[in-house]
Amino acid sequence: MQNEIIFAILALLTIVSSIVMISAHRPIDSALAFIVALICIAALFGLVNATFLFVVQIIIYAGAILSLILFIVMFLNIKDENLPDEKNKNWWLLGTSLIVAPFGAILIDLIVRSDIAVNMVPAEGFGGIKDVGLTLFSKWVLPFELVSILLLVALVGAVTLAKRDN
Amino acid sequence: MSDSLLLNILLLSPLLSATLIFLLNISIAGVKQYIYTFLALMGSGISALLALYISYFSYAENQVLGSHLFTWLSIENFIVEVALKADALSSFMILFIAPVSFLIHVYATGYMNKDKSYGRFFAYFNLFIFFMFLLVLADNPIIMFIGWEGVGLTSYALVGFYFEDIKNTYAGNKAFIVNRVGDFGFLSALMLLFIEVGSGGLSFDAILSNIGQIEPSMLSLIAFLLFVGAMGKSAQIPLFVWLPDAMAGPTPVSALIHAATMVTAGVYMVARFAPLYNLTLDVSLFIAYIGAFSALFAAIVATRQFDIKKILAYSTISQLGFMFMALGVGAYSTALFHMFTHSFFKALLFMGAGAIIVAFHHKQDIRELRGIRESIPALFVMMFIATLTISAIPPLSAFFSKDAIMSALYASGHIELFIIALVASLLTVFYMFRLIFVVFYSKVKQAGASNSRSMIYPMAVLTILSIFAGLLNVPEIFGGNLNISNWLNILDKQFFISHSDEIILMSVNTLLIIGVIFYTYKRYAYSDTIEKESEHSLVANKFYIDEIYSAVIVKPLYALSVIFDKNISHHLIDNTIHRLALYYEKLGVVFSYSENGNVRYYALYMLFGVVSGFTYLYILLRAAL
Amino acid sequence: MLQEYMILSIILFCIGVVGLISRRNIIVIYMSIELLLNAVNLSLVAISADLADTSGQVISLIIIAIAASEAALFMSLFVVLFRNKSSLDADLFDMLGSKK
Numbered sequence: 008m009q010n011e012i013i014f015a016i017l018a019l020l021t022i023v024s025s026i027v028m029i030s031a032h033r034p035i036d037s038a039l040a041f042i043v044a045l046i047c048i049a050a051l052f053g054l055v056n057a058t059f060l061f062v063v064q065i066i067i068y069a070g071a072i073l074s075l076i077l078f079i080v081m082f083l084n085i086k087d088e089n090l091p092d093e094k095n096k097n098w099w100l101l102g103t104s105l106i107v108a109p110f111g112a113i114l115i116d117l118i119v120r121s122d123i124a125v126n127m128v129p130a131e132g133f134g135g136i137k138d139v140g141l142t143l144f145s146k147w148v149l150p151f152e153l154v155s156i157l158l159l160v161a162l163v164g165a166v167t168l169a170k171r172d173n
Numbered sequence: 174m175s176d177s178l179l180l181n182i183l184l185l186s187p188l189l190s191a192t193l194i195f196l197l198n199i200s201i202a203g204v205k206q207y208i209y210t211f212l213a214l215m216g217s218g219i220s221a222l223l224a225l226y227i228s229y230f231s232y233a234e235n236q237v238l239g240s241h242l243f244t245w246l247s248i249e250n251f252i253v254e255v256a257l258k259a260d261a262l263s264s265f266m267i268l269f270i271a272p273v274s275f276l277i278h279v280y281a282t283g284y285m286n287k288d289k290s291y292g293r294f295f296a297y298f299n300l301f302i303f304f305m306f307l308l309v310l311a312d313n314p315i316i317m318f319i320g321w322e323g324v325g326l327t328s329y330a331l332v333g334f335y336f337e338d339i340k341n342t343y344a345g346n347k348a349f350i351v352n353r354v355g356d357f358g359f360l361s362a363l364m365l366l367f368i369e370v371g372s373g374g375l376s377f378d379a380i381l382s383n384i385g386q387i388e389p390s391m392l393s394l395i396a397f398l399l400f401v402g403a404m405g406k407s408a409q410i411p412l413f414v415w416l417p418d419a420m421a422g423p424t425p426v427s428a429l430i431h432a433a434t435m436v437t438a439g440v441y442m443v444a445r446f447a448p449l450y451n452l453t454l455d456v457s458l459f460i461a462y463i464g465a466f467s468a469l470f471a472a473i474v475a476t477r478q479f480d481i482k483k484i485l486a487y488s489t490i491s492q493l494g495f496m497f498m499a500l501g502v503g504a505y506s507t508a509l510f511h512m513f514t515h516s517f518f519k520a521l522l523f524m525g526a527g528a529i530i531v532a533f534h535h536k537q538d539i540r541e542l543r544g545i546r547e548s549i550p551a552l553f554v555m556m557f558i559a560t561l562t563i564s565a566i567p568p569l570s571a572f573f574s575k576d577a578i579m580s581a582l583y584a585s586g587h588i589e590l591f592i593i594a595l596v597a598s599l600l601t602v603f604y605m606f607r608l609i610f611v612v613f614y615s616k617v618k619q620a621g622a623s624n625s626r627s628m629i630y631p632m633a634v635l636t637i638l639s640i641f642a643g644l645l646n647v648p649e650i651f652g653g654n655l656n657i658s659n660w661l662n663i664l665d666k667q668f669f670i671s672h673s674d675e676i677i678l679m680s681v682n683t684l685l686i687i688g689v690i691f692y693t694y695k696r697y698a699y700s701d702t703i704e705k706e707s708e709h710s711l712v713a714n715k716f717y718i719d720e721i722y723s724a725v726i727v728k729p730l731y732a733l734s735v736i737f738d739k740n741i742s743h744h745l746i747d748n749t750i751h752r753l754a755l756y757y758e759k760l761g762v763v764f765s766y767s768e769n770g771n772v773r774y775y776a777l778y779m780l781f782g783v784v785s786g787f788t789y790l791y792i793l794l795r796a797a798l
Numbered sequence: 799m800l801q802e803y804m805i806l807s808i809i810l811f812c813i814g815v816v817g818l819i820s821r822r823n824i825i826v827i828y829m830s831i832e833l834l835l836n837a838v839n840l841s842l843v844a845i846s847a848d849l850a851d852t853s854g855q856v857i858s859l860i861i862i863a864i865a866a867s868e869a870a871l872f873m874s875l876f877v878v879l880f881r882n883k884s885s886l887d888a889d890l891f892d893m894l895g896s897k898k
Binding site: 133164 | 804813816820821823826829830840847851853856859860866870875880886887
C-alpha cells in the first residue's frame, strides 16, 4: 500500500513537471522542470528494485546531461529576444495533444484490458550492480562494445561540429 | 575446326566487321579509307571462303552442318532456339550469296571511292550480309524472320543512303512500308503455324513433318500468308512498286540487295516450305499465276523505260516472276537454279550499269548515254555477254535454267502459263537488247572516264560465272546429270517430257530469241527510234500503277489519318492529357506548401499517419480483444 | 505495478511527442526527445522488474549511454546553430523545403 501511495505521488509529480517542461517559455524553466521529472523517474526506478539504474539515472541524467544543458543555456547567453516568439504556442500544444490523445488512449486501453503482468518474484540482489554487471558483460557484451564505439563517434562529431570554420 | 564453329564464323565475321567499321566511323574522324576497305573485305571474304568450303562439304559428303548458339526464349512449350543449319538448300544459297557479296564488296570499294560516307556504307553492307546469312541459315522460321526483317532494315538504310536528297528517303520509306505489308503476312503465317503445330517444336524439320495435322483450309491460309511475305520481299504483283524506286540507292546496293540476294529471299522461303506447298495445290497455282503476271507485266514496262537502272529493276521483277512460276508448278529446284544463275548475270548487269554511270558523270538516261562503246570496250564485252545470258542463248548459264523452267511449265500442262512465260522471255530479250543497242550502237560518240580495276575485276569473275554456271546443272538430254537438283533433293514434282519435245521447245525458243535480237537490232541500232518513243505512254508510265495505288490506298489512308489526327488525337487524347497534367501540376503546387522544410511539421505528418493507422487497426481488431 | 508503470510511461511518451511537435525552441525539442527516451526506459525497467530479468535494465543502461552521446552532439549543434542565426527558433532552419 505504501508503495502505491509513493508511486501515485511520484507519477503525478513526473507528469506535472513534464507538462511544465514542454510548455515553459524560457529554456531555463524547462530545464529545471525536467530535472524534477528525471529525479522522479529515478525514484520510480528505485521503487521497483532497479537500484543501479536509480543511481545511473541520477548521476548521468540529472547530473551530467542536465548540467550540460544548463551550461549551454548559460554559455550561449540567451536573451529573451533570441528566443523564438511562439505566439500560437498554446494552440499548438492543444492541437497536438488532441492528435496524440487517441493514440495514448488506445494504448492505455490496450494495457488496461490485457493482463500482461506475470509478477515473478525477484531473486536476492536483483537490479543491484553485480546483477546488472553480470548480465551486461555476458549476454550484452556486443551491444556494450558497440555503444563504446558510438560514444567515440559522438565525441569526434561534437568536436567537429562545434569547431569554428576558418 | 568443328563444323558448328565454321558456321558461326561464317555468320559472325560480317557482323564483326560491320560493328568495327561502325565503331570506327562514329568514334574517330578521318579514318583512312583503306582501313574500312580492309575490314569490309575481311568480313565478306572470310565468309565467302567458308561458304564455298561448307557448300562443297555439303555437296560432296551430303552432310548437314548445324550449330546451336543459345536458347533465346523458353516459355513452357514455346522454345525458340537460336540455331543454324546448313542443309543442302541453305548451303546452296550461301554458295552464291557469299561469293557474289564478296565480289560486289570489291566492286563497291571502287564505286564508293572517296565517298564521304564510305565507312557508313560498308557498315550497312556488311550488316546486310550478316542478316542475309541469318535468313538462309536459320533453323527455325523465327530466326529466319529476324534475318528477313534485318535485310529489310539494311535495304531501307541503303536505299536512302544519300539522305540529303529527300527523294531517296522517300524511296527508302516506300520500300520499307510496302515490305511491311508482306511482313505482316509472313508474321501472321508464323503465328498460325505456332498455334497449329507449335507444340511439336518450331524448327523447320519439326514444322514440316507436322503439317499433315493441319486441316486443309488452314494450311491454304498459312501457305497464302507466307507467300504474301514472299510477294513483298521478292517484289511480285501487287507489292512490286518499291523495287524500281529502290534504285535510288548506290548501284552496288542495287546489284547486291535488289538483284542478287535479298529479293530472292521470297523464292528461298517458298522453296523452304516446299512440303507445305506440295499439299496446297490451289495456292501453288496462285503463286504461278502471280509469277506469270509479274513476269509479263514487268517485261512490258521495261520495254519503255529510259533509266538504265529502272530497266534492270523491272527485269529483276520479271525474272523473279519466272522463278515463282516454276515454284508454283512444283519445280522447286529449277526455280532455285534460275535464282542461282540470275544472281550472277543480274549482278553483272547492275555492276556494268554502275560502271557506266560512274564513267559518264552519273547520267542514267539511256538516251544520253549513246555511243560509249569505244571508250569502254571491256565493259561493253561484259555487258553484251550478260545480255546474251539473260536472253538465254545456249550454252550460257541462263539457257539451262530458263529452259528448264520452260520445259517444266510446258510439261505441267498449264499451257497458258507457258505462253505467258514465252512472251515474257521474248520481251526480256527485246528490252535488254534495246538497252544494249541504244547505248552501245550509235552514230554519235562520246568519251568517258575509265573505271578502276577494283570495279572491272569482280565483273570479269562474274562474267565467267555467268557463262559457265549453267554447267552445274546440265539436263540429261545433253548428257548431264542435274547435279544441283540432285543435291538439293527437294520434293520436286516429277514432270515427264520426251526428249524430242524438249529439243523442239529449245530450238523454237532459241530461234525466236535470235529473231527478236535481229528485230531489235534493226529497230534501235544506229537509229534514233529511241528518241521518238514517248515518255508519256501508258507503258512508260508503268500502267499508272503507282498513281492507282496512291489514289486507292495512300490518299484515303492519309485523309483518314488527318481526320484522326485532328479530331481524335488532338481534341480527345491530347486535350484530356494536357488537362490532367495541368490539374496534377496545380495539385502539386497545393501539396508543395506542406514541404516547408521544418522537420517538426514532417514529424506532425508522420504522427497523423501513425495515429490514423493505429486507430484504424484498433477499430478493426477491437472485437478480437 | 506493471500496468500503472506502463500507463505512466505512455502518458510521458505522449507528452514528449506533443512537446517535440508543438515547440519551436530547439532546447525544449531536445528535452522532449530525452523525455521520450525516459518514458521508454521506465517501461523497460518496469517489465524487467515484473519478469525478474535484468536484461531490461541493461537495455535501459544502453539507452542512457546513447542519450549521453546524443546530448554531446546536440550541445555542439546548439552552439553552431546559435552562432549562425543568433536564435533558437527551429523554424528558421528550413533549408530542406522547396521555397528559397
